[in-house]
Amino acid sequence: MKTxxxxxxxxxxxxxxxxxxxxxxxxxxxxxPLEVKYVLDLRExxxxxxxxxxxxxxxxxxxxxxxxxxxxxxxxxxPAYDFVKACLKAGKHVATSNKELVAKxxxxxxxxxxxxxxxxxxxxxxxxxxxxxxxxxxxxxxDEIDEITGILNGTTNFMLTEMAQEGMxxxxxxxxxxxxxxxxxxxxxDVEGHDxxxxxxxxxxxxxxxxxxxxEVYTEGITELSDRDMAYAAAxxxxxxxLGTARKKNGxxxxxxxxxxxxxxxxxxxxxxxxxxxxxxxGVIGDLMFYGAGAGKLPxxxxxxxxxxxxxxxxxxxxxxRWSAEKLELGDWKKTEKQFFVRLSGNPENRLAEAEKAFGxxxxxxxxxxxxxxxxxxxxxxxxxxxxxxxxxxxxxxxxLA
Amino acid sequence: MKTxxxxxxxxxxxxxxxxxxxxxxxxxxxxxPLEVKYVLDLRExxxxxxxxxxxxxxxxxxxxxxxxxxxxxxxxxxPAYDFVKACLKAGKHVATSNKELVAKxxxxxxxxxxxxxxxxxxxxxxxxxxxxxxxxxxxxxxDEIDEITGILNGTTNFMLTEMAQEGMxxxxxxxxxxxxxxxxxxxxxDVEGHDxxxxxxxxxxxxxxxxxxxxEVYTEGITELSDRDMAYAAAxxxxxxxLGTARKKNGxxxxxxxxxxxxxxxxxxxxxxxxxxxxxxxGVIGDLMFYGAGAGKLPxxxxxxxxxxxxxxxxxxxxxxRWSAEKLELGDWKKTEKQFFVRLSGNPENRLAEAEKAFGxxxxxxxxxxxxxxxxxxxxxxxxxxxxxxxxxxxxxxxxLA
Numbered sequence: 001m002k003t004x005x006x007x008x009x010x011x012x013x014x015x016x017x018x019x020x021x022x023x024x025x026x027x028x029x030x031x032x033p034l035e036v037k038y039v040l041d042l043r044e045x046x047x048x049x050x051x052x053x054x055x056x057x058x059x060x061x062x063x064x065x066x067x068x069x070x071x072x073x074x075x076x077x078x079p080a081y082d083f084v085k086a087c088l089k090a091g092k093h094v095a096t097s098n099k100e101l102v103a104k105x106x107x108x109x110x111x112x113x114x115x116x117x118x119x120x121x122x123x124x125x126x127x128x129x130x131x132x133x134x135x136x137x138x139x140x141x142x143d144e145i146d147e148i149t150g151i152l153n154g155t156t157n158f159m160l161t162e163m164a165q166e167g168m169x170x171x172x173x174x175x176x177x178x179x180x181x182x183x184x185x186x187x188x189x190d191v192e193g194h195d196x197x198x199x200x201x202x203x204x205x206x207x208x209x210x211x212x213x214x215x216e217v218y219t220e221g222i223t224e225l226s227d228r229d230m231a232y233a234a235a236x237x238x239x240x241x242x243l244g245t246a247r248k249k250n251g252x253x254x255x256x257x258x259x260x261x262x263x264x265x266x267x268x269x270x271x272x273x274x275x276x277x278x279x280x281x282x283g284v285i286g287d288l289m290f291y292g293a294g295a296g297k298l299p300x301x302x303x304x305x306x307x308x309x310x311x312x313x314x315x316x317x318x319x320x321x322r323w324s325a326e327k328l329e330l331g332d333w334k335k336t337e338k339q340f341f342v343r344l345s346g347n348p349e350n351r352l353a354e355a356e357k358a359f360g361x362x363x364x365x366x367x368x369x370x371x372x373x374x375x376x377x378x379x380x381x382x383x384x385x386x387x388x389x390x391x392x393x394x395x396x397x398x399x400x401l402a
Numbered sequence: 403m404k405t406x407x408x409x410x411x412x413x414x415x416x417x418x419x420x421x422x423x424x425x426x427x428x429x430x431x432x433x434x435p436l437e438v439k440y441v442l443d444l445r446e447x448x449x450x451x452x453x454x455x456x457x458x459x460x461x462x463x464x465x466x467x468x469x470x471x472x473x474x475x476x477x478x479x480x481p482a483y484d485f486v487k488a489c490l491k492a493g494k495h496v497a498t499s500n501k502e503l504v505a506k507x508x509x510x511x512x513x514x515x516x517x518x519x520x521x522x523x524x525x526x527x528x529x530x531x532x533x534x535x536x537x538x539x540x541x542x543x544x545d546e547i548d549e550i551t552g553i554l555n556g557t558t559n560f561m562l563t564e565m566a567q568e569g570m571x572x573x574x575x576x577x578x579x580x581x582x583x584x585x586x587x588x589x590x591x592d593v594e595g596h597d598x599x600x601x602x603x604x605x606x607x608x609x610x611x612x613x614x615x616x617x618e619v620y621t622e623g624i625t626e627l628s629d630r631d632m633a634y635a636a637a638x639x640x641x642x643x644x645l646g647t648a649r650k651k652n653g654x655x656x657x658x659x660x661x662x663x664x665x666x667x668x669x670x671x672x673x674x675x676x677x678x679x680x681x682x683x684x685g686v687i688g689d690l691m692f693y694g695a696g697a698g699k700l701p702x703x704x705x706x707x708x709x710x711x712x713x714x715x716x717x718x719x720x721x722x723x724r725w726s727a728e729k730l731e732l733g734d735w736k737k738t739e740k741q742f743f744v745r746l747s748g749n750p751e752n753r754l755a756e757a758e759k760a761f762g763x764x765x766x767x768x769x770x771x772x773x774x775x776x777x778x779x780x781x782x783x784x785x786x787x788x789x790x791x792x793x794x795x796x797x798x799x800x801x802x803l804a
Contacts, residue, residue, distance in 0.1 A: 289693035
């Protein structure tokens, strides 16, 4: 079976590599060998094993009836969206790692695939090599999902782990992540939480069956976190993680992304470094967690290849249950309730009464030698917390608890 | 589509319950409603919603061409093996939660299913509600698995968690587990590790493609563990878990079950209570972990129902890649290497030199007020450790490290 790869960057070349490395195993699983016939890229790749397959015109691929499966690993939505649509309309299965594309146009592309009785698959778009899309689609078919929460971005998880374990300040850890190639020169998509937001939006769309607009999801990144926040977390036996959460409560779906302080008994506590972890809670199934390499060339490429195998085995059957293009109206996140950790200037002897007047009974955390202290509030709605915190002077920072 | 349930105990009645609770969702996913036409059991169930479907003769089910999917939730191999074989030979898909059956006869039953172009599915046999069989079969198609290690038995994990967190002695914790219904009156299958052994044998057979004979797997239970072992583990920032492991090294597959001391950075460290966790390591994919309710009526039943849905959607296609009935010759587990924690009588001032002469340089762990101490050995093979420990007097206990 002939295939084509759109975009020969990190993941695209990884797909070609995995197809070469595991050709036998892939052929056995797919029922026949999967061969790359074209690689679409603006560049040439002299000396690369794929050198002679490089083309610069999508039409060659779209018009070649031999090509049954197309891999899209270009990233972004322009021109990925038009290219993928053209391939699907020509009856070619598409497997993509592009979360921006899936978050924005997933519903429409899945619908085209369904109409054509083919497949638009995107296991690699969330959680890299972790199987999460397919289990949600196939394995957890007998349950209603109450909540899905994940560490969905490896770059920020690496940074937070370094801050927690090495006590390094944010700026230094960002520089280190950039030097190691985990963070891009412009790290905004990672550190501001946009990447995590796209991924939780995809998972929420899949689980709740309607399009979640990622631009409507409240998103807070890690740029305001300091090594001092981490020191408080450690003193309380906790750590801070950037979590994306989608939760259904009283018929409303709440989706948000923010740093959250979690304790050692939280399943995501020990998900460290560039790893990702995704926690699923259902009425029947209870807690399920999926954990693994959330990014990286080969793990992500192997998820794309697993999708290609799936497409090859289901040539006339659309395996994904698509979500509706109709927008899911999200519940107001300010109504969600949780505890908050708050750092206040001064010392508890003078200021605890004031804090408790605002928030209610608090636990106090003091780190010796600092002209400040921390409190953990009772459970409050986001709106109530915000109002109470606004009345209080000397609020240095606040982090949600879970 | 008509179905039948063999064995209306805890899981069997859970399957009927999940089919009722989630009828719409199941019908949508399966493509048509799944209806229970027969329940096979020796007993009657007056007042039960399934009352009128109860039959006592398998032949009624085998000879009814309307029945397309049979659920086996009887447990044990007699008569489950004969019953399942008869159903498969009659062209009926079978979904089972029965690990003993799968561990012993999986290869043969999968082969019959393949010959008949139907499905023998067993997601619920390992890890209860955790999707692990299907991800191993479907998602991780592009990789060679180096190791699979899991907390596979909820009863013992509950007991070890209580011992670690509450400092309770083994006998008391066993009694508590029995009172809560987690442990059976005869707890041998759980506490001696046989249940975990069957499950790791199934996973190893699936991953390495040949029948692993569970009776050949070295299996050590938790009956020798004391609250004092737990206190040492805690003093070292570690805990003790009953782990099943299958590992491929230099072409040999090593499988074993035993208690293992693991640290806080180990992904299975925070898998507590009745939960299960399964860690998969592959060359391309890195570490993957699956975590969730490893037992319990509804989680396990929901895994069976997901298999029924899969069978309904793949009526002419065998989805599982079967393993060969040819026996996998296991590597000698005594050659595997690791560190050991050893408790010795006396005190380190007098006896450390002796211990280090036997094992090599050790870390020492002392708990005040005890006439004994602990050492952590360097990495040794099981054989070398055993030999060294035999030369040493006053060895109170030993636990492997990971």
